[in-house]
Amino acid sequence: xxxxxxxxxxxxxxxxxxxxxxxxxxxxxxxxxxxxxxxxxxxxxxxxxxxxxxxxxxxxxxxxxxxxxxxxxxxxxxxxxxxxxxxxxxxxxxxxxxxxxxxxxxxxxxxxxxxxxxxxxxxxxxxxxxxxxxxxxxxxxxxxxxxxxxxxxxxxxxxxxxxxxxxxxxxxxxxxxxxxxxxxxxxxxxxxxxxxxxxxxxxxxxxxxxxxxxxxxxxxxxxxxxxxxxxxxxxxxxxxxxxxxxxxxxxxxxxxxxxxxxxxxxxxxxxxxxxxxxxxxxxxxxxxxxxxxxxxxxxxxxxxxxxxxxxxxxxxxxxxxxxxxxxxxxxxxxxxxxxxxxxxxxxxxxxxxxxxxxxxxxxxxxxxxxxxxxxxxxxxxxxxxxxxxxxxxxxxxxxxxxxxxxxxxxxxxxxxxxxxxxxxxxxxxxxxxxxxxxxxxxxxxxxxxxxxxxxxxxxxxxxxxxxxxxxxxxxxxxxxxxxxxxxxxxxxxxxxx
Numbered sequence: 001x002x003x004x005x006x007x008x009x010x011x012x013x014x015x016x017x018x019x020x021x022x023x024x025x026x027x028x029x030x031x032x033x034x035x036x037x038x039x040x041x042x043x044x045x046x047x048x049x050x051x052x053x054x055x056x057x058x059x060x061x062x063x064x065x066x067x068x069x070x071x072x073x074x075x076x077x078x079x080x081x082x083x084x085x086x087x088x089x090x091x092x093x094x095x096x097x098x099x100x101x102x103x104x105x106x107x108x109x110x111x112x113x114x115x116x117x118x119x120x121x122x123x124x125x126x127x128x129x130x131x132x133x134x135x136x137x138x139x140x141x142x143x144x145x146x147x148x149x150x151x152x153x154x155x156x157x158x159x160x161x162x163x164x165x166x167x168x169x170x171x172x173x174x175x176x177x178x179x180x181x182x183x184x185x186x187x188x189x190x191x192x193x194x195x196x197x198x199x200x201x202x203x204x205x206x207x208x209x210x211x212x213x214x215x216x217x218x219x220x221x222x223x224x225x226x227x228x229x230x231x232x233x234x235x236x237x238x239x240x241x242x243x244x245x246x247x248x249x250x251x252x253x254x255x256x257x258x259x260x261x262x263x264x265x266x267x268x269x270x271x272x273x274x275x276x277x278x279x280x281x282x283x284x285x286x287x288x289x290x291x292x293x294x295x296x297x298x299x300x301x302x303x304x305x306x307x308x309x310x311x312x313x314x315x316x317x318x319x320x321x322x323x324x325x326x327x328x329x330x331x332x333x334x335x336x337x338x339x340x341x342x343x344x345x346x347x348x349x350x351x352x353x354x355x356x357x358x359x360x361x362x363x364x365x366x367x368x369x370x371x372x373x374x375x376x377x378x379x380x381x382x383x384x385x386x387x388x389x390x391x392x393x394x395x396x397x398x399x400x401x402x403x404x405x406x407x408x409x410x411x412x413x414x415x416x417x418x419x420x421x422x423x424x425x426x427x428x429x430x431x432x433x434x435x436x437x438x439x440x441x442x443x444x445x446x447x448x449x450x451x452x453x454x455x456x457x458x459x460x461x462x463x464x465x466x467x468x469x470x471x472x473x474x475x476x477x478x479x480x481x482x483x484x485x486x487x488x489x490x491x492x493x494x495x496x497x
Contacts (some may be wrong), residue, residue, distance in 0.1 A: 003066045005030045005194040006051070006163055018388065020046040022218040023060070028163065031192045033185060035205040038215035038239055038345035039428040040400025041386040044198050047215070048165050051196075052084040052336040053077035064162065075104060079164030085155075085169050089148050089339065091442065093141035098122040100140050101155045105268060119461045125154035129179045144290035145455075146338050147170045153181065155239065164188065167198045168399070171425045174288045174454045175489060182208050200400075201455065202231050203377045204325055214238055226348070231337045246433060247461030248439035254280035254464065258448035259331075259417050261300065264309035269295040271472030277417065281479060282439060282449045284459040286488050287469030293452045294336055296469070299421045300450075302326045312338040313417070327356055332415030334406055336422040336452075338399075342406040345395030348374035349387060352394050352405050384434065399426040407435065417448045424458065436462050456485045470494050 006028040013021040017385075021043045028034045038044050049055045051062065053071030062069045064080065071077035074084070091100050098119055107117040119136060126134055131150050134143070142150055148170040156164060166185075170178045172178055185195055185208055197209055205212060206226055213223040213372040214237040259277040264270060269292035277283050287293045298304040300311060302323045311319045313329050321329065335341040344351055353376050354361050361372040376390035383404040387397055394405055410418055424432045439462060443449055453459050460480060461467055467477040468491035475491050 002029060010060045012058045014058055020218055024220045026213055028194045030194055031189050033189055033195045033197055033209045035209035036196055037212055039430055040216040040398045043218040044215055052082055076224045083156045083161045084165040085152055086167055089152050091140045091148060094139055096137050097140050097151050098136040101125055102152055105158050105473040125157045128184055129154060135156055144294060161193055163194045165196045174287060175456055178348050191233055235429055248437050250444045252280045252444040254281045263312040265307045266299040266304050267497055268473040273474040273479050277450055278446045279446045279448050280441050280443050282451055282463045284451045284463035284466040286459055288492050291469040292472040293469050294421055297421050301419055330416035332410040332413050333419045334403040334410060334421055336424055338402055338406050340394035343394050343402055348391050349394050349405055350390035353379050353408050353412055379412055383408050401430055402432060403427055419450050421452045456488055468492050
């Protein structure tokens with residue numbers, strides 16, 4: 001009988017009055033890719049932080065290769081063969097990409113860092129992911145979030161891992177990079193590495209995983225073979241109910257032009273973006289990592305400098321405006337990087353939800369605490385945020401609930417044009433449906449929505465029109481009915497007809 005590579009039994013963990021884990025069981029075999037599935041706040045990340053040494057369990061047992069395992073910290077866990085790719089990027093911004101990949105694992109000779117060896121190992125790790133072009137000497141903070149995600153994955157490949165935990169590894173990756181990652185996972189599995197794969201993209205789990213375990217409200221509620229289980233059954237285990245329509249669409253009418261970009265170019269990227277976004281329209285932008293999608297939204301919002309071209313808001317040219325002026329113009333941006341740009345992690349949910357529009361919560365120039373709380377509670381209820389209350393610090397929430405707070409601020413601001421950069425990143429399947437429904441409702445009310453996503457099924461399922469970016473240039477925007485996943489990828493790599 002095969003001894004499990006990993007066995008966790010009756011694991012409990014509480015944070016104050018919050019019971020994050022209520023007796024979770026998990027068993028992973030050698031050379032197995034095991035999906036750990038659940039809604040935001042179900043306890044997945046907490047369980048993996050215990051396994052990787054970041055948290056200590058309140059009770060329960062853990063065995064690695066049949067022996068008791070209780071790592072004192074992440075470095076001890078890593079040296080024991082347990083490595084983790086965190087959902088929230090865990091990089092040192094001012095260090096180079098090379099330094100980040102080998103941080104804590106630097107090769108040495110006679111007590112000195114062997115820089116040539118370090119560089120070779122870092123380059124090889126990026127080559128495993130088909131990203132040799134990422135500059136090793138660049139500060140990691142200077143690279144887009146998608147490339148930072150690649151660096152995070154590369155760092156986990158250093159050393160001899162017995163168990164590799166991947167927490168939402170594809171959340172910022174394009175379809176091409178996701179397929180490259182899957183090839184790497186298969187190679188690791190052939191070497192006997194056990195992989196715990198956490199993802200809200202259930203189709204990914206179905207494609208790459210052998211077995212699954214579902215968590216709900218801090219408890220393990222089901223396990224089985226992925227090949228013998230339908231996605232609908234897994235969703236029922238996750239949410240405790242049926243979800244009939246993954247991409248709910250609501251009738252909405254396209255109106256006059258709300259935002260127009262004419263040959264927009266930034267410093268480096270984008271090189272040329274021309275589009276007209278109409279009221280009531282959901283316009284999707286696809287493309288590979290580094291194609292210029294995020295830079296387009298940042299330039300449009302005034303965060304990045306516009307080198308040439310024009311920005312029109314309705315019939316008025318507003319090319320060179322600051323973010324505060326854009327907010328006054330009724331433009332709202334949801335950043336792909338909620339940790340560093342999208343949220344104030346050390347402030348309350350209420351402060352984050354109302355940061356750009358305090359007026360409704362103020363009286364005679366001062367914040368009315370009761371009104372402030374009422375507004376926040378209403379938004380939290382609308383988005384089904386799992387939290388202790390409006391006064392809780394937003395940094396204490398799960399990644400998915402943080403994303404809901406970032407989106408809730410746009411709802412509160414009542415922006416007319418919404419620039420959404422990866423709005424469902426880190427969101428579970430039930431919450432995604434809710435976000436799609438909200439986007440549809442906003443379009444039906446006349447809002448204009450520019451929707452950047454690396455997940456092609458949601459672009460095809462939610463958007464009215466789609467354009468594809470390739471090397472900083474946006475293709476012709478066409479109705480969604482004229483696109484397929486294949487044609488989008490072809491356009492993204494420059495092979496469109």
